[in-house]
Amino acid sequence: xxxxxxxxxxxxxxxxxxxxxxxxxxxxxxxxxxxxxxxxxxxxxxxxxxxxxxxxxxxxxxxxxxxxxxxxxxxxxxxxxxxxxxxxxxxxxxxxxxxxxxxxxxxxxxxxxxxxxxxxxxxxxxxxxxxxxxxxxxxxxxxxxxxxxxxxxxxxxxxxxxxxxxxxxxxxxxxxxxxxxxxxxxxxxxxxxxxxxxxxxxxxxxxxxxxxxxxxxxxxxxxxxxxxxxxxxxxxxxxxxxxxxxxxxxxxxxxxxxxxxxxxxxxxxxxxxxxxxxxxxxxxxxxxxxxxxxxxxxxxxxxxxxxxxxxxxxxxxxxxxxxxxxxxxxxxxxxxxxxxxxxxxxxxxxxxxxxxxxxxxxxxxxxxxxxxxxxxxxxxxxxxxxxxxxxxxxxxxxxxxxxxxxxxxxxxxxxxxxxxxxxxxxxxxxxxxxxxxxxxxxxxxxxxxxxxxxxxxxxxxxxxxxxxxxxxxxxxxxxxxxxxxxxxxxxxxxxxxxxxxxxxxxxxxxxxxxxxx
Numbered sequence: 001x002x003x004x005x006x007x008x009x010x011x012x013x014x015x016x017x018x019x020x021x022x023x024x025x026x027x028x029x030x031x032x033x034x035x036x037x038x039x040x041x042x043x044x045x046x047x048x049x050x051x052x053x054x055x056x057x058x059x060x061x062x063x064x065x066x067x068x069x070x071x072x073x074x075x076x077x078x079x080x081x082x083x084x085x086x087x088x089x090x091x092x093x094x095x096x097x098x099x100x101x102x103x104x105x106x107x108x109x110x111x112x113x114x115x116x117x118x119x120x121x122x123x124x125x126x127x128x129x130x131x132x133x134x135x136x137x138x139x140x141x142x143x144x145x146x147x148x149x150x151x152x153x154x155x156x157x158x159x160x161x162x163x164x165x166x167x168x169x170x171x172x173x174x175x176x177x178x179x180x181x182x183x184x185x186x187x188x189x190x191x192x193x194x195x196x197x198x199x200x201x202x203x204x205x206x207x208x209x210x211x212x213x214x215x216x217x218x219x220x221x222x223x224x225x226x227x228x229x230x231x232x233x234x235x236x237x238x239x240x241x242x243x244x245x246x247x248x249x250x251x252x253x254x255x256x257x258x259x260x261x262x263x264x265x266x267x268x269x270x271x272x273x274x275x276x277x278x279x280x281x282x283x284x285x286x287x288x289x290x291x292x293x294x295x296x297x298x299x300x301x302x303x304x305x306x307x308x309x310x311x312x313x314x315x316x317x318x319x320x321x322x323x324x325x326x327x328x329x330x331x332x333x334x335x336x337x338x339x340x341x342x343x344x345x346x347x348x349x350x351x352x353x354x355x356x357x358x359x360x361x362x363x364x365x366x367x368x369x370x371x372x373x374x375x376x377x378x379x380x381x382x383x384x385x386x387x388x389x390x391x392x393x394x395x396x397x398x399x400x401x402x403x404x405x406x407x408x409x410x411x412x413x414x415x416x417x418x419x420x421x422x423x424x425x426x427x428x429x430x431x432x433x434x435x436x437x438x439x440x441x442x443x444x445x446x447x448x449x450x451x452x453x454x455x456x457x458x459x460x461x462x463x464x465x466x467x468x469x470x471x472x473x474x475x476x477x478x479x480x481x482x483x484x485x486x487x488x489x490x491x492x493x494x495x496x497x498x499x500x501x502x503x504x505x506x507x508x509x510x511x512x513x514x515x516x517x
Contacts, residue, residue, distance in 0.1 A: 012077040013506055017069065017439065024439035026073075026506065027462035032408065033507050039411050040500035046414040047493045050486070059448070059487045066494035067445040073505050075513035125149060128234055129156035132208055135230050135247050136162070139205035144169050144190045144218060150210050162205065167193055169213050181406060182396040182421050190218045191469075194225060195378065195394045198470045204229040211235075220400030225469050226362060264294040265364055267429070268343030272333040273312070273351040274302040279476065280311050282386070286354040286474075288318045292361065296320050296343045300333040308351070331442040331450045338435070338442075345375075347429045354386065354474040355426070362470050363429045370402045372466035373434035374458065379427040380474045390477060396421045397467040407459035411499070413492050417452065425451040426473025430458065437461040446495070448488035453495055 013026040028036075050056070058064060132141065132153070140163040143150045154164035167190045177183055185191035190207070193200065206229050207222070209215050222228055231248040269287050273280055287297055299312055300323040309324060316322055321340045327333045334348055345367050349355065359377070366375045378394040397403070409416050416422070428451075438457040442450050 011075060011506075011510060013509065014074045014076055015071055015439070016074075017071040022436065022440040024457060025437045025461045028407070028460065028506075033503050033510070035408065036411060036503045037500055037507075039408070040496045040503065043411070043413050043415075043496045044493055044500075047489050047496065050414065050489055051493075054486065056486055056489060058490050061447045062491055062494070066497060069443075069445070069498055069502075071502075071505070073509040075509050125153045125156055129153060129160060132157065132206060132232055132234075133160060133162065135232055135249060136206035137230060139163075139203045139229065140165055141205045141208060142167055142190065142193070143208045143210055144215065145210040146213065147211070153208070153210060169209075169215055169218055177396055177416075177421060178406070178409060181398065181403065181409070182416075183398060184396050191221050191399065194221055194469045195399075196392070198225060198378075199227075201225055201229060202227040206230040206232055208232045208234060217398070220398070221469050222400075224366070224400035224467070226358075226365075264292070265345055265367055266294045266296055266343040267292060267345045267347070267360055267363065268296040268298065268338075268341035269355075270334060270337030270341060270346075270348040271297070271299040271351060272302075272330055272337065272348060273299060273304060273308055274330075274333075275304045275306045275308060276351040276480075277304065277307040277311060279352040280308050281315075283349055283351050283354060284311070284315050284318070286356075287349070287360075288315070290355065290358065290360045292364070294364075295360065296341060298337045298340050299323070300327070300337045301325075302327045302333055328444060329447060331444045331446055334442045334450070335444065338440075344432055345429050346432060346435055347426075349426060349473075352476040352478065353426045354476070356380065356471045356474060359470075359472040362468055362472065366466055366468050367429070367431070370466050371431075371464075372402045373431045373463040374405060374455075374465040375429045375468060376423050376465065377427050377468045377470050377472035379424040380471055381424070381477055382474055383477055386474065392471065393420060393424065394469075395423045395427075395467055397465065399467045399469050402464050402466045405455075405459040405463040405465040407456065410456050410459045413452070413496065422455070424473065424475045426475055427471075428455070429472070430463075434458050434461060434463045438463075446491065448491040449495060452492070456499070 011026075011028055011030055013028075015024040015026060017024075141154075141157055143154050143157075143164060143166050145166075146168060150166045154166050157164040168186065168188050169190060185195065209218070209232070212235065222231065233246045271283060271287070284299075287295070297319050298321045299319055301308055301312060303324065303326045312319075312322060312324065320342075321337075323336055323340075327336065330350075337348065338346065345363060362377065363375055366372070376395055376397065378392060380392050381390045382388050383390060410422070435458075438454065438461045443453055446453055
């Protein structure tokens with residue numbers, strides 16, 4: 001069993017900042033503060049090295065002297081072990097990482113030519129191929145497993161006139177980034193195939209799991225996916241014939257809680273806009289074209305002069321709230337929008353980003369069935385137009401498992417965050433509970449990385465997180481965007497220094513509380 005670092009906390013603090021009246025929570029292990037201060041110091045050094053190596057200029061948009069953040073910290077609880085919200089005691093990760101199928105590992109197979117072995121395996125699998133065809137719908141049949149038998153079954157199916165593709169199981173021996181938490185699927189695996197294009201599940205005829213391996217990783221991913229094909233489990237335990245173990249004609253049961261009759265959760269989307277008329281209409285349409293039945297759509301425009309206001313007026317009937325007027329920047333605009341939001345689930349879009357079709361329904365299903373504080377998917381990075389697709393990104397978080405959001409790993413900005421282990425902002429939806437627990441605000445003094453700071457505060461507040469294998473958002477790459485050429489790392493350095501002070505203050509609060517007891 002893998003116990004995650006955030007699975008239990010020993011100290012709980014209440015934080016009140018001067019700029020925001022709402023109290024935030026921090027739930028951390030007793031020994032976390034010392035490690036966290038060290039991580040902050042190391043990250044500052046690594047960021048300095050990066051700035052020097054790349055000669056990254058200091059941005060004009062932020063002050064060179066970081067703003068002091070005033071707050072009070074109060075120790076509420078210091079217990080032996082208290083489960084954090086969203087923690088899973090039995091969060092073992094038992095999927096296969098590497099190795100061979102039992103049958104393929106037999107030494108006698110090395111004595112015969114591979115073609116002969118596949119021919120013999122085809123005879124053994126002939127009845128199974130017929131049974132798979134009886135269960136499959138139209139489309140390619142994906143066979144998951146290791147060794148000769150998946151290849152032999154695929155050849156049998158092709159001889160019967162059906163296209164068949166063999167995929168490996170697991171995530172690969174070299175893909176484990178953080179055991180039980182972060183991993184990358186190996187090329188040619190079922191999970192890699194799903195993440196590359198989740199729509200492929202709609203056209204697949206069936207997915208067949210063949211062999212005695214542990215397919216836990218794949219099963220979790222399929223349960224979290226949408227539009228699942230029939231799933232067949234086949235075993236090779238008998239001496240001669242492989243047998244069907246179980247058949248799921250409608251796919252594995254998974255995150256269809258809303259479709260099963262539960263109320264659609266209210267989802268609030270805040271669009272922040274300022275002089276991006278060229279992109280704004282596409283952003284608005286990407287939300288309203290979802291036709292989501294319980295949408296709370298809010299737009300905050302900073303007083304655009306390029307025609308954006310006319311576009312907003314054209315769609316005014318679709319908004320629950322329209323705010324037009326000067327603000328103090330993106331963070332201030334977001335706070336204005338979220339102050340009006342009423343949803344159980346929240347997110348925001350910059351006026352140059354998009355939601356992917358059906359994103360809100362995927363989020364609703366995942367939230368209704370898991371109750372996770374953060375639900376994340378994939379993000380498509382594209383150029384000036386949506387058809388100009390640059391690349392597709394998915395977080396390295398394990399798919400289909402509600403897990404604690406690891407504050408210690410998120411704090412490693414250069415060593416984990418910049419390595420693309422996590423996410424771009426449009427693909428992250430979060431619960432009102434964790435928004436309130438993390439302070440209920442975006443830090444106004446941050447010009448860059450206000451989203452990173454929010455995710456870190458949510459992790460420190462004990463957030464749970466759930467990764468769905470679908471693309472939820474699109475992030476546009478263009479010449480006018482403010483985060484280009486890693487210029488934001490200067491703000492990251494200031495954030496690390498800010499958290500270094502923050503963790504020192506928590507240590508002081510903890511020590512004072514112990515002196516008075």
